[in-house]
Amino acid sequence: MADRPEYKVYRSRRGGGLLRPSGSLEGLRDRGSDRKRTQPGSGRITPGRVLKWLVLALIGWVVLSFVLFMVSAQLKGGVSDEAQSALGGGGNLFSGATILVLGSDERKGNSIDESQSGPGRADSILLVRAQLGGVRKLSIPRDSAAVIPGTGGAPQKINAAFAIGGPSLMIKTVEGFLGNGLEIDHLVQVDFANFPAFIDSMGGITVKNRSRICAPPFDDFFKGFNLRKGQRDLNGKRALGFARVRKNPCAPAENDLDRAARQQEVLNGIRGQLLSPSTFLRLPLVSWKAPRTIETDMKGPGLLALAGDIGTGGAGKTRVLQPSSFDGNLEYTESEKASAVKELLGR
Template identity: 30%
Template sequence: MYRTEIRRKKKRRRKNLLLTSLFLVIFCTIGYGSYLTFKLVNATDNSVEQLKRGDKSNLREEKIDVGEDNFSVLFIGVDAREGDKVSRSDALILATFNKKDKSVKMVSIPRDSYVEIPDRGMDKINHAHAFGGVDLAVQSVENLFGVPVDHYVRLDFRAFIEIVDALGGVEVDVPKTFSVQDSQDREDAITLQEGVHELDGEEALAFVRMRKQDPTGDIGRGERQKQVIKAIIEKGTSLSSITRYGKVIDGLEKNIQMDLTFREIAALHDYAGSIDDIESLQLTGYNSNNGTFYYMLDEGSVETISGKLRSHLEIDTQNSSTASNDTSNGDQTASE
């Protein structure tokens, strides 16, 4: 009886120790999660900036609810240097989200695409941001596809570097060996070897910015941008990255601007399972250089992608309203 009681007490102590350890793990996880939520809410609040048009696209009859409706987001990548008063967009990616099947479609717009910029005439689409900031960039994309841009995220490439580094790098497939300048404009400072590699922030930025050595030019560049975005999402949603989220949020807070609230960002979690099935749409066209380099978009390609995006958003083409071209234009101009 005595030995049996001792064994029971030892089992109870082991069980209590196990429960205590489990409780501490859960407590620490919840505590860290609450800390991260607090940081994210603050970062989101500090980064929110509404468009001059308000919270509804001029191509919408009613305001869109990210948690309940189909919607679109324009991702704008800029390379704003310290002291710059204006900056051109270096990347424009429009993504549409379908609530019913939790699917995502994504199209990258070549930066030199020759398009109509509202109240500015025909020019490179990357000049829209320099002429009129995010507002004019959004209007130009809406004007190109006839598709509402419900929300935007403007990300400086400094944040891109910090996010990738905070995640411990991302894995990408480099199509060919090449050397390019780094973020400090030092020529051939970064060399990437052909094949699958884990890239740090500087290397990932070089990977998405390289254009002249790619035979497909801006089209290949856009595909590489989407490849890295997907890699960041996959790495960011992995369990091993949880302890890195604090640094990721710090990197975002300093270099991001958007009109998505914390609640709207949280609603994007519903699409987490669609990461591996994002449909990548590709614009086609040809290069033109008559003293100034332009990418001439094929009208049929634009119409086809416009139709796919509208269908994905379940927009009735007969009842859509027309985009307003109102924008506040300063005296600043964009260089070629």
């Protein structure tokens, strides 16, 4: 029988081409290198992967902050039934709602200023008209003369309404004082006890002090409160003191309007700090602390909507009601009130 001719067997591979003989060591090496080429980027750190994980981490951080905010808002107590019934409640934070923001100086028995003994009064009175993309604000000086319902008709300082009948009477008094169809939809009452902790959770705020302050002792500032003129960084306690200073011998001509301006500086400082990149690193802590600083009829979604409105359109100036008389209680013309309400409501 004739000898068969010698020949070699080759195997084809995907994509065409030939491999080396199956028994060849070089062929095995080639096949191993082919497998590596079929898995590009396997086990390697690429810019795309880094970006992907960074985006996922940012989303997780925001979701955690959102959950903490909603839980904290649910745990925080709301307003009284009397205050709830006094509210209009018809405003929508997207189409437009009027919110009364009160800061009360409720005494806790540790005040060293005897003039601040007795029941608490509204320390700051601010009306906020919030809607998507725009926020307008009107500050009412606490010494404004107003008729308080149920007290006999004689004008008193408007902040006394809080001491007499709490938030519900304050709502009715402000609506009657300004008139011109104003209706308050929501109430936010700032809890000064938790306010410093909220400021500290953001890392403090920056304010612009327009005149030197050398206030005598008040509240828990047992050595008084001193602050130089200019831009200043404040922690939570000092931010609260800056907003509440009433007597300032270093600027004796100051009045309640200057006090309202300082309170607006604090609000601007909070807004600026909330929108700063550094606060994003503290976002879960800030989200937990923020709802615990206030008492309100609004729940978590409403507070988020309000925060969004302030974030997108809350940088505008606050109008302060301008009195026609500075003798004792502040008095206003009806035209000033009508103009202020018209501007607030955007009519």
